Amino acid sequence: MDGVLADVYAQFKEYEINEFGTTKPMEKIFGKPEHEAYPNAYKYVNSVGFFINAPIIEGSVEALKILNEGYNLFVVSSALEFPNSLKEKYDWLNKWFPFITWQQIVFCGLKTIINGDIIIDDHFKNLDYFKGQTILFSQHHNYGQDNKNHQRVNNWDEILTLLA
């Protein structure tokens, strides 16, 4: 969800601009983990409104609408680290993806318990343990690392080319 459907990185940048009047240029955060790229990330994700107001990643609504027709689709989010955000994350999904039913949503801690044929994720920690096909959604934090045979895509159009 975060970094694939919800643009939490744009949201981090907006919170930094609100707090400091500035945000690090993209080239300074390439390959850096979130807590280094956005030192106050933990504070931001724990503030009321962070998730419900997160912008949408371009093309994701149209793409999920298409994939939802041909696949047994689930939205899986490591949401339990921020239990106060659970309802916000659910409401955000309902707002942007009203065609995704409650049966298709999973809020977990570790994604190692999730079974599936294909995963789309921006974090190696989730892709590396997955038994099926792994698609790495490009985000600044996942550049410059070994991509361990995951297929990198840069946007939802590339995912549709692969899967639709």
Next chain:
Amino acid sequence: MDGVLADVYAQFKEYEINEFGTTKPMEKIFGKPEHEAYPNAYKYVNSVGFFINAPIIEGSVEALKILNEGYNLFVVSSALEFPNSLKEKYDWLNKWFPFITWQQIVFCGLKTIINGDIIIDDHFKNLDYFKGQTILFSQHHNYGQDNKNHQRVNNWDEILTLLA
């Protein structure tokens, strides 16, 4: 979680007594699905406080403490049907099972996406699709149905005898 750790059935009975002054005797609800056994179940589970105040199923805290040492344990709950309950369910788990970390919690819609070696559940709909060992936790609603090779247990002591 519900019917295995949290005694939601005792909670339904208490809500019925509060609403009607009475509740159906156990022999009248054996083998009946929840919405027949407790006609106002849907209203109850959607009321604030239903989950956070649910009693604990006897022996479950001590048993999970033991199993948590020897197994890679997850608590999986079909919680997304009641999105307003997400935080209550998390708080309830924290109150009774403080040794279960956020990494070990999964709130989902369908449990068909969950991977594992052993499942303990009171619903056939969750056990029937599971690929590993299936343990049926006895509750009034799951009597009188074909148990489809799931191993029936009546309490947490019997689970410990099987697994500890």
